[in-house]
Amino acid sequence: MSETPTTPAESTPRTTPRAAGKSVPIFxxxxxxxxxSSTVTQLVRMKTFYFLxxxxxxxxxxxxxxxxxTPAKELSMIKKVAFGTMDIFAWLFAIVATAxxxxxxxxxxxxxxxxxxxxxxxxxxxxKLGGVLAVIAISLVAMYAICAAVIFSRESLFVSAEYQxxxxxxxxxxxxxxxxxxxxxxxxxxxxxxxxxLASFFKAAVVAVVTxxxxxxxxxxxxxxxxSVLLFLIGHAHHxxxxxxxxxxxxxxxxxxxxxxxxxxxPNYQLFSFSEGIVQGEAVVAALVWQMGGLTSGYLxxxxxxxxxxxxxxxx
Amino acid sequence: xxxxxxxxxxxxxxxxGLxxxGLxRAPLEEGLRERLVESNLLMPPPGQGAFEQMSQxxxxxxxxxxxxxVATYLTLNAFEHFSTKSWDDLRANYLIxxxxxxxxxxxxxxxxxxxxxxxxxxxxxxxxxxxxERERRFKEYAFQAIELGERGISQIPGSVAIRLQxxxxxxxxxxxxxxxxxxxxxxxxxxxxxxxARRFYGYFMARCPGREGEAYDYLMSLYREGExxxxxxxxxxIKNLEEKLLIPSFRRISEADPDQPGKGQSPASRALPxxxxxx
Amino acid sequence: xxxPAVEVKNLTKVFSLGLRKEYVVAVDNLxxxxxxxxxxxxxxxxxxxxxxxxxxxxxxxAASKGSAKVFGLDSGDIRARNEIGFLPxxxxxxxxxxxAETLRFxxxxxxxxxxxxxxxxxxxxxLVDLEGAANRRLAGYSKGMLQRIxxxxxxxxxxxxxxxxxxxxxxDPVGSRQIRDLxxxxxxxxxxxxxxxxxxxxxQEVCDRVGIIFKGRMRREGTLDELIEIENQTSMxxxxxxxxxxxxxxxxxxxxxxxxxxxxxHSRTSLEHLFIQIAERNREGES
Numbered sequence: 001m002s003e004t005p006t007t008p009a010e011s012t013p014r015t016t017p018r019a020a021g022k023s024v025p026i027f028x029x030x031x032x033x034x035x036x037s038s039t040v041t042q043l044v045r046m047k048t049f050y051f052l053x054x055x056x057x058x059x060x061x062x063x064x065x066x067x068x069x070t071p072a073k074e075l076s077m078i079k080k081v082a083f084g085t086m087d088i089f090a091w092l093f094a095i096v097a098t099a100x101x102x103x104x105x106x107x108x109x110x111x112x113x114x115x116x117x118x119x120x121x122x123x124x125x126x127x128k129l130g131g132v133l134a135v136i137a138i139s140l141v142a143m144y145a146i147c148a149a150v151i152f153s154r155e156s157l158f159v160s161a162e163y164q165x166x167x168x169x170x171x172x173x174x175x176x177x178x179x180x181x182x183x184x185x186x187x188x189x190x191x192x193x194x195x196x197x198l199a200s201f202f203k204a205a206v207v208a209v210v211t212x213x214x215x216x217x218x219x220x221x222x223x224x225x226x227x228s229v230l231l232f233l234i235g236h237a238h239h240x241x242x243x244x245x246x247x248x249x250x251x252x253x254x255x256x257x258x259x260x261x262x263x264x265x266x267p268n269y270q271l272f273s274f275s276e277g278i279v280q281g282e283a284v285v286a287a288l289v290w291q292m293g294g295l296t297s298g299y300l301x302x303x304x305x306x307x308x309x310x311x312x313x314x315x316x
Numbered sequence: 317x318x319x320x321x322x323x324x325x326x327x328x329x330x331x332x333g334l335x336x337x338g339l340x341r342a343p344l345e346e347g348l349r350e351r352l353v354e355s356n357l358l359m360p361p362p363g364q365g366a367f368e369q370m371s372q373x374x375x376x377x378x379x380x381x382x383x384x385x386v387a388t389y390l391t392l393n394a395f396e397h398f399s400t401k402s403w404d405d406l407r408a409n410y411l412i413x414x415x416x417x418x419x420x421x422x423x424x425x426x427x428x429x430x431x432x433x434x435x436x437x438x439x440x441x442x443x444x445x446x447x448x449e450r451e452r453r454f455k456e457y458a459f460q461a462i463e464l465g466e467r468g469i470s471q472i473p474g475s476v477a478i479r480l481q482x483x484x485x486x487x488x489x490x491x492x493x494x495x496x497x498x499x500x501x502x503x504x505x506x507x508x509x510x511x512x513a514r515r516f517y518g519y520f521m522a523r524c525p526g527r528e529g530e531a532y533d534y535l536m537s538l539y540r541e542g543e544x545x546x547x548x549x550x551x552x553x554i555k556n557l558e559e560k561l562l563i564p565s566f567r568r569i570s571e572a573d574p575d576q577p578g579k580g581q582s583p584a585s586r587a588l589p590x591x592x593x594x595x
Numbered sequence: 596x597x598x599p600a601v602e603v604k605n606l607t608k609v610f611s612l613g614l615r616k617e618y619v620v621a622v623d624n625l626x627x628x629x630x631x632x633x634x635x636x637x638x639x640x641x642x643x644x645x646x647x648x649x650x651x652x653x654x655x656x657a658a659s660k661g662s663a664k665v666f667g668l669d670s671g672d673i674r675a676r677n678e679i680g681f682l683p684x685x686x687x688x689x690x691x692x693x694x695a696e697t698l699r700f701x702x703x704x705x706x707x708x709x710x711x712x713x714x715x716x717x718x719x720x721x722l723v724d725l726e727g728a729a730n731r732r733l734a735g736y737s738k739g740m741l742q743r744i745x746x747x748x749x750x751x752x753x754x755x756x757x758x759x760x761x762x763x764x765x766x767d768p769v770g771s772r773q774i775r776d777l778x779x780x781x782x783x784x785x786x787x788x789x790x791x792x793x794x795x796x797x798x799q800e801v802c803d804r805v806g807i808i809f810k811g812r813m814r815r816e817g818t819l820d821e822l823i824e825i826e827n828q829t830s831m832x833x834x835x836x837x838x839x840x841x842x843x844x845x846x847x848x849x850x851x852x853x854x855x856x857x858x859x860x861h862s863r864t865s866l867e868h869l870f871i872q873i874a875e876r877n878r879e880g881e882s
Contacts, residue, residue, distance in 0.1 A: 117677075
């Protein structure tokens with residue numbers, strides 16, 4: 001390195017200016033994929049998967065509770081706690097991860113370097129959403145595996161214990177024993193529980209895209225998180241709000257108007273709680289699951305477009 | 317138009333878009349909600365009563381789509397009340413639980429069993445209370461259990477388990493044979509009906525004053541179904557009714573009264589095994 | 596004459612402050628050009644509108660009035676961004692990525708893949724002298740290293756124009772010099788460099804042309820020589836001059852009509868050069 005500063009006049013003669021680069025595709029799945037996989041890496045390296053450990057602890061602890069209840073009831077309770085906790089983890093993760101990602105990119109100016117590359121803003125938003133959804137899906141599958149292991153082990157234990165005690169008493173026919181065991185199995189691990197996981201995913205996906213929309217104009221992550229959680233709570237009271245305030249004539253016009261506005265603007269999250277019915281052992285209606293999938297896609301598309309509308313003009 | 321688009325802040329346009337989407341999805345969502353509730357996948361909102369009794373955290377959880385979790389927590393809490401014999405707290409918990417998960421049969425069965433059987437039994441032996449108070453509370457709990465049973469049946473009309481538990485309260489605690497018979501009668505024909513339901517219906521009808529004739533005909537129809545139904549209690553109840561209704565001897569059944577083997581007209585070789593096990 | 600790399604015409608950028616009808620004019624009717632292949636420095640104090648101008652050129656902000664073009668393309672056009680490599684002031688990249696992963700991420704965003712991307716990453720890591728730290732996460736990088744990896748990412752798609760916002764802010768003199776050397780190298784390799792800085796000395800060392808911006812307006816613009824030359828003054832630096840020679844020079848000045856000696860003294864090194872000299876010497880001693 002030279003000790004004295006080099007002035008332009010002393011520098012070596014330069015080459016001719018560089019040639020123009022390649023053309024840029026209008027939309028590139030590759031760029032979306034790059035941003036999505038970087039988001040997954042980011043969330044993984046932020047050690048977010050540690051919460052799976054906490055989840056496993058909750059489920060294993062509940063699985064080993066000494067509840068004074070019949071085996072079928074105990075299995076039902078384990079299932080409810082496990083799937084309920086899974087549902088909370090999914091939507092809470094959707095809010096927090098999404099709310100942290102975009103504002104953090106703005107604060108850290110990482111967004112400048114990304115948008116200064118030939119990346120469209122819709123590609124960035126899609127990539128971020130895709131990354132969050134991928135992590136939620138991976139987490140849900142992992143949580144489901146933990147639940148399934150705990151439920152299956154308890155179920156096997158209960159079935160064999162019940163079988164042995166019924167046979168030992170000598171009072172029951174084969175059919176009666178089978179009836180009792182199938183009652184226990186009906187509360188155990190069934191294929192329909194997979195649909196309950198899908199229901200939680202639908203809910204988390206809608207929560208994530210709503211949070212993305214908020215974060216396109218919110219000033220901070222904290223604001224985004226608080227508003228998202230509030231919307232989530234209000235979004236569960238849609239039907240209740242109508243029956244309390246709209247159906248009763250005693251309420252003022254102002255209150256009724258307010259309820260109507262809230263209903264129109266805030267997503268109806270209550271609909272997405274249909275996993276509870278499945279966990280309780282109700283039969284799954286495939287057509288309804290498809291329709292809920294369609295509704296979820298509708299929310300994703302509309303909220304992404306609205307996010308883009310705000311984000312495309314946003315100045316950093 | 318373009319200049320207007322540029323003048324209006326994008327957020328305002330977004331909120332407008334949100335409203336249009338909201339109006340478009342409202343009827344779709346209402347239809348979906350109704351179908352989800354019909355298929356029992358989605359629970360209708362809890363009654364106002366439940367909200368009044370819920371603590372703030374339980375309320376938040378319920379509103380936040382965590383009904384099952386709140387219900388499970390309250391169930392565990394109810395076991396705690398059971399172990400301390402705090403029957404009123406237990407009942408209060410179950411009022412919320414059954415409001416949150418009205419479709420879960422086991423909640424109804426549990427609360428009827430706790431209040432109708434355990435709480436009443438506790439009143440029979442709880443010497444800390446004066447006899448008058450115990451008797452009063454005994455009745456109160458029994459009637460509360462009945463009311464819960466009726467509410468449970470109205471929520472899950474096809475439930476056999478709730479009816480069986482309710483019948484047990486009438487049978488064991490209130491000794492009301494007519495009501496017991498009525499409940500067993502409603503079980504007949506339901507899916508999952510236990511094999512003994514029809515016999516029990518007949519037995520308790522036989523003990524219900526004024527329904528003896530009807531009970532005799534019903535039990536005889538069971539008797540005619542063959543050996544499968546001719547259990548000791550059935551024979552005994554028919555024998556009792558034959559005496560009570562003064563049935564002419566040529567129409568009486570040939571089996572001996574299982575409690576009085578020598579008295580019957582049947583040959584000794586037809587004697588039934590003694591002792592009443594499962595009717 | 597080739598197409599200018601950057602062409603800013605009558606650029607005005609107004610920010611509104613909150614809901615009240617108050618406005619701040621950050622850039623006021625600014626016009627300038629950066630020619631292809633030159634190093635252009637936009638200098639001015641903090642808050643003078645440099646970064647805003649840069650953001651408009653990058654398409655991160657829209658102009659309130661006027662236009663900004665990059666190689667003839669509107670700055671909002673995505674194709675323009677394929678021609679630009681950008682290093683923001685104090686860049687914070689994803690800390691969870693290693694140096695090589697950072698370059699891979701930005702390379703993929705530019706449509707590079709496979710062996711071509713791998714080769715380009717190797718080339719750039721060598722260029723910015725970070726081959727040894729390629730697999731270390733950025734969380735463990737020093738400020739100078741971050742700035743160098745930032746420069747490498749800006750070059751990943753082989754752009755024609757490199758935009759640097761305060762490239763040496765917060766970097767120690769050694770790191771600062773490395774970056775300056777890199778900028779020289781870029782110029783020699785035919786890149787057009789457009790940099791913003793408030794460190795005048797730095798700009799003086801590397802820029803072919805300079806624009807001085809103050810309160811959003813261009814105050815002066817020209818080649819470095821044009822800007823800093825004082826036409827009626829001459830300076831000389833003489834090594835090993837004897838007292839007789841100096842006395843002779845004094846005599847000559849006195850006898851020359853209208854000439855006057857203004858300043859005389861021993862040459863001094865700058866503190867910065869002294870610091871670099873010591874640091875380099877120590878580094879050599881260690882190795």
